[in-house]
Amino acid sequence: MIGELSRGRKVADELRLMLRHTTPPLDATLVLPAAQSLVATILETFTHSLSILSPTAAAAHSDEVSQLPPLKSEDCAATTPPTKDRRGCYKRRRSSETSTIETASLSEDGHAWRKYGQKVILNAKHPRSYFRCTHKFDQDCQATKQVQRIEDDPPRFRTTYHGRHTCKNLFNSSPHHHHMMMMQDAAADDHDHSPIMWSFAATHDDDHNIHPKTTSLVMNDSSCSTAHINNTNTNAAGHHPVLVVLKQENKELPEPQIKSSSSSSSSDATFVCPDHDPTKFDTMSSAPPPHHHHQLGAFSPAASSDVYSCTESTHSMEMDMMSMAVNFDDFLDLQTLN
DNA sequence: TCTATTTGACCCCT
DNA sequence: AGGGGTCAAATAGA
Numbered sequence: 001m002i003g004e005l006s007r008g009r010k011v012a013d014e015l016r017l018m019l020r021h022t023t024p025p026l027d028a029t030l031v032l033p034a035a036q037s038l039v040a041t042i043l044e045t046f047t048h049s050l051s052i053l054s055p056t057a058a059a060a061h062s063d064e065v066s067q068l069p070p071l072k073s074e075d076c077a078a079t080t081p082p083t084k085d086r087r088g089c090y091k092r093r094r095s096s097e098t099s100t101i102e103t104a105s106l107s108e109d110g111h112a113w114r115k116y117g118q119k120v121i122l123n124a125k126h127p128r129s130y131f132r133c134t135h136k137f138d139q140d141c142q143a144t145k146q147v148q149r150i151e152d153d154p155p156r157f158r159t160t161y162h163g164r165h166t167c168k169n170l171f172n173s174s175p176h177h178h179h180m181m182m183m184q185d186a187a188a189d190d191h192d193h194s195p196i197m198w199s200f201a202a203t204h205d206d207d208h209n210i211h212p213k214t215t216s217l218v219m220n221d222s223s224c225s226t227a228h229i230n231n232t233n234t235n236a237a238g239h240h241p242v243l244v245v246l247k248q249e250n251k252e253l254p255e256p257q258i259k260s261s262s263s264s265s266s267s268d269a270t271f272v273c274p275d276h277d278p279t280k281f282d283t284m285s286s287a288p289p290p291h292h293h294h295q296l297g298a299f300s301p302a303a304s305s306d307v308y309s310c311t312e313s314t315h316s317m318e319m320d321m322m323s324m325a326v327n328f329d330d331f332l333d334l335q336t337l338n
Numbered sequence: 339t340c341t342a343t344t345t346g347a348c349c350c351c352t
Numbered sequence: 353a354g355g356g357g358t359c360a361a362a363t364a365g366a
Contacts, residue, residue: 117359119355119356119358120356121356122355128356130356130357132358
């Protein structure tokens with residue numbers, strides 16, 4: 001099976017190189033047949049691997065790969081009568097993609113979560129809660145998160161995300177209460193397979209003032225980042241654009257692109273991650289704690305067209321989002337354009 | 339009645 | 353061996 005999977009990986013690599021070195025416009029008559037052949041080989045290796053694991057499953061689905069039975073832990077429970085013996089029923093993930101964020105409050109992150117467990121953790125004052133994506137079963141989304149209170153006063157929570165969301169139900173929270181965007185770099189190149197998660201959170205109070213809530217960001221690659229939070233002046237429409245620019249510090253980068261018509265700023269705050277801990281970016285430790293929320297929260301009056309813009313040139317990602325009414329389809333279009 | 343949460347049991351992994 | 357992640361029955365809430 002290892003040989004079969006290795007073959008699949010090799011062919012997938014060939015396909016990737018072919019697509020990478022083919023400059024547009026694609027010559028479909030030239031590239032397509034070769035690509036289709038490679039895809040067929042890849043699928044074949046999966047089928048062979050499955051036949052090794054489970055001959056019946058591979059035979060039943062050899063011509064319909066999209067319906068391959070997920071090799072999930074739940075299968076055991078679903079196909080066997082209720083029994084106490086759950087041996088082998090689930091596989092614990094091993095070092096899947098993880099991202100950790102620490103916040104001062106439990107804010108929504110735009111995804112629907114279902115709590116499935118809680119554990120008392122050794123040497124921890126508070127229990128750890130376990131959540132899975134609500135769409136685990138209907139969309140086979142494998143994302144999970146763990147939330148743990150790590151401090152009482154001031155309250156502080158550590159949320160650890162595992163896996164990527166493959167569901168299509170982002171931004172289902174009320175746009176008038178929470179905004180948060182998680183972006184995982186789907187275009188990681190050979191030198192960086194780690195996802196980067198940028199989170200921007202903000203709440204609106206009763207007066208519709210914006211209170212950005214992102215307090216820390218941890219990237220699980222080795223890059224050091226700077227977050228530049230810039231409160232700009234009110235624009236002509238009476239709105240207060242908020243600019244958030246993230247860039248990596250340890251690489252030579254061009255000036256970040258900032259999408260805004262407003263250039264002057266009324267308050268600035270730049271946060272740099274600690275030198276000796278390049279994976280951790282923590283605004284709480286870099287900004288004056290007693291005032292930083294006031295500073296960030298001073299975006300009044302109501303903003304109906306806040307622009308969240310971030311540029312990380314290494315990965316060529318940039319996004320704008322209208323904070324009062326995020327249209328996810330538009331966001332997807334923007335991602336596609338970039 | 340349906341969906342979400344709670345919680346003890348189970349089992350993987352270090 | 354035991355900490356911690358997951359399951360699933362019981363329970364709560366809409």
